[in-house]
Amino acid sequence: MRDKVCVVGVGNTRYGNFPETDSYGLGAQALVAAVEDAGLSFKDIDGLIVNRIPSYERFAQMVGINPQFCLPTDMAGRFASVSLTIAAQAVASGAAETVALVYGNNGRSKRMLYGGAEGGQWNPWGMTSPGATHAMMWRMHMDRFGTTTDDLGRVASTFRQHASMNADAVMRTPFTLEDYRQARPICEPLRLLDYCLINDGGVAWIVTTPERAKDLRKPPVYVSGYAQRDVFDQATPRDDFWYPALQEVAGEVYDRAGIGRDEIDGLMIYDNFTPTVLFTLEGLGFCPQGESGNFIKDGILELGKGRLPANTNGGHLSESYMQGWALIAEAVRQARGECGDRQIEGARAIQYACAANIASSIIFRRD
Amino acid sequence: MADMPQPAIDPWNKPFWDACEQEKLVVQRCGETGKAWFPPSPVSPYAPAAEWDWMECSGEGEVLSWVVFHQKYFAGFAERLPYNCALIKLDEGPLLVSNIDGSNDAISIGQKVRVLFERRGDVNVPIFTAAGRS
Incomplete structure (x- = not known):
């Protein structure tokens, strides 16, 4: 799979509360931006993947394309990487040459609730929401390894600092560790600042072959390697922090990309809740299991300071919860060197990773 | 007082x-591996072709983790x-x-607990209490 496919266009809308549009409008706006970014025309698109857009058919009608490859993917954020890798497989196999991937989410203006839905397995006990699941895992992690909620606070405040350099970010005012400690509890041990930000927004990416990429507007960013492990064997919050699954992902993704962990210039970590950042660092082997709190405490994830700047757009915690899609757009822009004040100097290889029941990672590389 | 959320009953x-309803805690047990699982499902996740049966649990367990909800x-x-x-094994x-x-x-974490039942709407819900308490 190495370097057979590249991202040639990325686009996004603003993020916020936009009741005047919907997921079709947001997705279309993002795709227009991505097509422009790539220097392509809509006629060039012969594959389409949509996420959180109710009808792929209506969306294709709206933008006037009749692709030869088309797929809606599940609304869970873990499907950001799944969507991209399926598109990469379509392009690598020749099933399509140029695939547009479009995410449109109007969850904020529709008052989408993450928790409290009817039919939940644990509803009779009041157990609901992804946040509570992560809170339960973090309590176990603290008990087993001696990590603390201050470790989470350092993650959250680092990403907020990064967001202060991103005009697209919804929350841009930096906060201190003490501010974090004062945030109201939502589901203990997690607090408000451990939670991502639900917003309306759209993100689009365009992938194609290295040959087709040659005469396009921007330097191609290669999908150098990817790996995925699905762990569906526990109905409760997991008691393993996805560590074994992520270890297997780590065992493959660097080999497939042909580079080592120490060549990664920056990380985009799926941060629906702060604990996943620490689970990911441990699972991918950036530090030993249980050591993530110590690993980050001197600022290794901070732009301009640490060796592994992470979530330079502010991530889900401070930019907007675009379910991995905006993190991958940021990975591409970092690899291109387009990020201005928040650019990771000399960035060539950026790694995306998601700690979830579909554990995954993708390495993006400029050359 | 508002109604408590009810389970989505399936086959x-x-x-x-x-x-x-009989104040019994039951789980399914795999006929091939002897392993038990929850929540209930049509086949054994350990050997989907195998027979299975319902077994009554002792009602004893251990707290693996817990959270406290402040959000409604x-x-x-x-x-x-x-x-x-609480996550209970x-x-x-x-x-x-x-x-x-x-x-x-x-x-x-690590606390030993045992089951008791609390009426919530139309169902008896199994909850737990410290194993030593009467």
């Missing part, structure tokens, strides 16, 4: 909730805020999420 979990997600739990949910093996009766401050 697989109906025997579980029916047993709760269910109207029926509003008056219980802040309430706990039954002595028979399966993990489940439940509540621990009593003060949130008294919960600890």
Whole structure:
């Protein structure tokens, strides 16, 4: 799979509360931006993947394309990487040459609730929401390894600092560790600042072959390697922090990309809740299991300071919860060197990773 | 007081909730591996072609983790805020999420607990209490 496919266009809308549009409008706006970014025309698109857009058919009608490859993917954020890798497989196999991937989410203006839905397995006990699941895992992690909620606070405040350099970010005012400690509890041990930000927004990416990429507007960013492990064997919050699954992902993704962990210039970590950042660092082997709190405490994830700047757009915690899609757009822009004040100097290889029941990672590389 | 959230009864979990009416905690057991699992499902995840049966649990288990909700997600739990949910490993093996009766401050990881039943709307819901308490 190495370097057979590249991202040639990325686009996004603003993020916020936009009741005047919907997921079709947001997705279309993002795709227009991505097509422009790539220097392509809509006629060039012969594959389409949509996420959180109710009808792929209506969306294709709206933008006037009749692709030869088309797929809606599940609304869970873990499907950001799944969507991209399926598109990469379509392009690598020749099933399509140029695939547009479009995410449109109007969850904020529709008052989408993450928790409290009817039919939940644990509803009779009041157990609901992804946040509570992560809170339960973090309590176990603290008990087993001696990590603390201050470790989470350092993650959250680092990403907020990064967001202060991103005009697209919804929350841009930096906060201190003490501010974090004062945030109201939502589901203990997690607090408000451990939670991502639900917003309306759209993100689009365009992938194609290295040959087709040659005469396009921007330097191609290669999908150098990817790996995925699905762990569906526990109905409760997991008691393993996805560590074994992520270890297997780590065992493959660097080999497939042909580079080592120490060549990664920056990380985009799926941060629906702060604990996943620490689970990911441990699972991918950036530090030993249980050591993530110590690993980050001197600022290794901070732009301009640490060796592994992470979530330079502010991530889900401070930019907007675009379910991995905006993190991958940021990975591409970092690899291109387009990020201005928040650019990771000399960035060539950026790694995306998601700690979830579909554990995954993708390495993006400029050359 | 608002209604408590009710389980979504399906063909697989109906025997579980029916047993709760008799104050019995039951889980399915794989005929090939002897392993038990929860929540209820049509086949054994350990050997999907194998037979299985329902077994009554001892009602004893251990707290693996817990959380305390401050956010209201269910109207029926509003008056219980802040309430706990705990991850419990039954002595028979399966993990489940439940509540621990009593003060949130008294919960600890590794704590031994045993089942009791609390009426919530149309169902008897299995919750847990410290194993030593009467």
